Amino acid sequence: MNAPTAVAAIAPTFSPLYQQIKALITQSLQSGEWKPGELIPSEVELANRFKVSQGTVRKAIDELAAENLVMRKQGKGTFVSTHHEARAHFRFLRLMPDEGVPHYPESKFIEVKRLRAPADVARLLDLKAGDAVVFIKRVQSFDGVPTIVEELWLPGATFKGLTAERLVEYKGPMYGLFESEFGTRMIRATEKIRAVCADDGAAALLKIAASTPLLASERVSFTYGDKPVELRRGLYLTEQHHYHNELS
Amino acid sequence: MNAPTAVAAIAPTFSPLYQQIKALITQSLQSGEWKPGELIPSEVELANRFKVSQGTVRKAIDELAAENLVMRKQGKGTFVSTHHEARAHFRFLRLMPDEGVPHYPESKFIEVKRLRAPADVARLLDLKAGDAVVFIKRVQSFDGVPTIVEELWLPGATFKGLTAERLVEYKGPMYGLFESEFGTRMIRATEKIRAVCADDGAAALLKIAASTPLLASERVSFTYGDKPVELRRGLYLTEQHHYHNELS
DNA sequence: GAGTGGTCTAGACCACCCG
DNA sequence: GGGTGGTCTAGACCACTCG
Structure with missing residues (x-):
């Protein structure tokens, strides 16, 4: 393996x-052999399976834990992360x-429909313009105060059968629903933030x-293999709230 | 070490x-034994000094590298990070x-003066109201377009001798100046972001x-020991720019 | 070729959790 | 008590840099 060749290695x-x-x-993880929330085999077991030492498996899992794909719990085992x-x-x-402690907002869905991807959406989701997408529009409120209005675009192929009913009856974060019902786990995301004036609709x-x-x-949110699977455009009212970030 | 005592360990x-x-x-690092940019002793050397194995030193340095306090370079050694x-x-x-590649803006200083810390500034910088602080106001431009107006508050004790001249003649990021001239290295920061309307001044x-x-x-930026050493309030024009963030 | 960080191994022991 | 992850060690070898 990794043997030198006649030509210089590029x-x-x-x-x-x-x-x-x-x-x-x-x-x-991706294939679903171990599902979110489940226990994965122990380090020694994986070491035996892959015919390497425990230390090597350990280093692999270390990185997966750093990327939030799994969670280690001393004395119990390693678990697949879940939303x-x-x-x-x-x-x-x-x-x-x-002021006060962070908590999750309540959602009110304004619109849920399937349509064809506009060019800009298609580009960001790595689709072709005109491909089927799911469009969702909702308002989120903290303690009854509407604070977020959000539009989501999801690849139609991945989110077949996503309906307004499923969304409304589901309690908890939407990424939990996506994970449980559609087998799509959001791993990481990139965000672009600017200041704008509210239009009449918002x-x-x-x-x-x-x-x-x-x-x-x-x-833009990504799942395994850096595949984009969600475009989310949000407007946030920052009178009583702020966007928090850690620079490190 | 860590010996059990008669009473239960709390x-x-x-x-x-x-x-x-x-x-x-x-x-x-904090004491300046190894200065920013310098090479620190090799892992084996540190292992000998501390009477532990190389693996233990390695794990310690791994974490320091993850926190951006040092940088490893294979074949060369481990270096103290620098701005x-x-x-x-x-x-x-x-x-x-x-559009285009990120680059550093040009600074124009509006105001540099020493004054007494207002209560809100003192609280965030872990000072007492009335303590000496340095106040800096500047405008930053990208390609000649003014885009950022910023007010900085720095603890007066740490930044003795910081003058408008030093700031103006210094080329490069301000954190580089703070590091070289005042021995204060910014390690991490927390940021709160909101949308506002430009007032007449801005x-x-x-x-x-x-x-x-x-x-x-x-x-609010922190140096070693999680000590706050800078409060920076900025206004950003986001017509041609955006605030970029990675969620992971 | 000598020195550095990077990988891999094997084994011992510790802290934690649970039945 | 037995299983899990967590720490620590000692030693071998690999990849990279530089004189």
């Missing part, structure tokens, strides 16, 4: 063993109340004056 | 060896151009209409 042909193990474990836990809820929700939904300044966020 | 008295080593190395490098420049500057400096929506950021 690409880095060397891949550490623990990275290969990590890739194998990731495959099992169904308090810990995970605030990983993607960065809007915090200026102003009406948030019950504020038009031209109130709002935070505008465009988020 | 606090977790156990601290892994590598954490203790990490703390010792951090002390040396004088391209890599570091965009760790704290999250405003990116919508509008004049940014050459925009009053009531243009702007991103308002309040950042």
Whole structure:
């Protein structure tokens, strides 16, 4: 493996063993061999399966834990991460109340429909313009105060059978629903944030004056293999809340 | 070490060896034994010094590297991180151009003076109201377009001798100056972001209409030991730029 | 070729959880 | 008491850098 060839090696042909193990474990996560919330085999068991030492498996799992794909619990084992836990809820929700403890908002769905992807949406979701997408529009409120108006675009192929009923009856974060019902786990996301003036539509939904300044966020979320699976455009009212970020 | 006592242990008295080593190395970084940009002793050397195995030193340095306090370079050694490098420049500057490659803005200083800390500033900087602080106001421009107006508050005791001249003549990011001239390295920061309307002052400096929506950021930066050493309140024009964030 | 960080192994022991 | 992850060690070898 990684033997020199007659021509100079262009690409880095060397891949550490623990990275290969990590890739194998990731495959099992992706294929659903171990589902979110479940216990994965112990380190010694995986070491035997892959014919490597425990230390090598350990280093692979270390990285997966750092990327929030699994969670280690001393004395119990290693578990597949899930969006169904308090810990995970605030990983993607960065809007915090200026006073008081963070909590999850209530959702009201305005619109849920299937349509064909506009060019800009298609580009961000790695689809072709005209491909089927699910469009969702909702308003979220903290303690009854409408604060977020959000439009989501999801690849239609992945989210077949997603209806307004499913969304309404489901309690908890939407990423939990996506994970349980559609086998799609959001791993990471990139966000672009700017300041804008509320247009008439947003102003009406948030019950504020038009031209109130709002935070505008465009988020693209990715699942395994860096595949984009959600475009979310949100407007945030930041009178009683702020977007929290840690720079490190 | 960590011996059981007659009474039940209340606090977790156990601290892994590598954490203790990490703390010792951090002390040396803080004390200036190894300065930013410099090479620190090799892993074997540190292992000998601390009478532990190389693996233990390695794990300590692994964490320091993950926290951006040091940088490893295979074949060369481990270096103390510094803000004088391209890599570091965009760790704290999250405003990116919508088009084109990120680059550093030019600064124009509006005001540099020493005064007594208002109550809110004192609280965030862990000072007493009335303590001496340095106040800086500046405008930053990308390609000649004024885009950021920023007010900084710094503890007067730490930044003795900081003058407008030093700021103006210094080329490069301000954190580089703070590091080189005042021995204060910014390690991490927390940021609160909201949308606001430009007031007359900001509008004049940014050459925009009053009531243009702007991103308002309040950042508190910390040095070693989680000590707050900078409060920065910025207004960002997001017509041609956006605040970039990675959620993971 | 010597020195550095990076990988891999094997084995011992510790802290934690649970039946 | 037996299983799990967590720590620590000692030693071998690999990849990279530089004189």
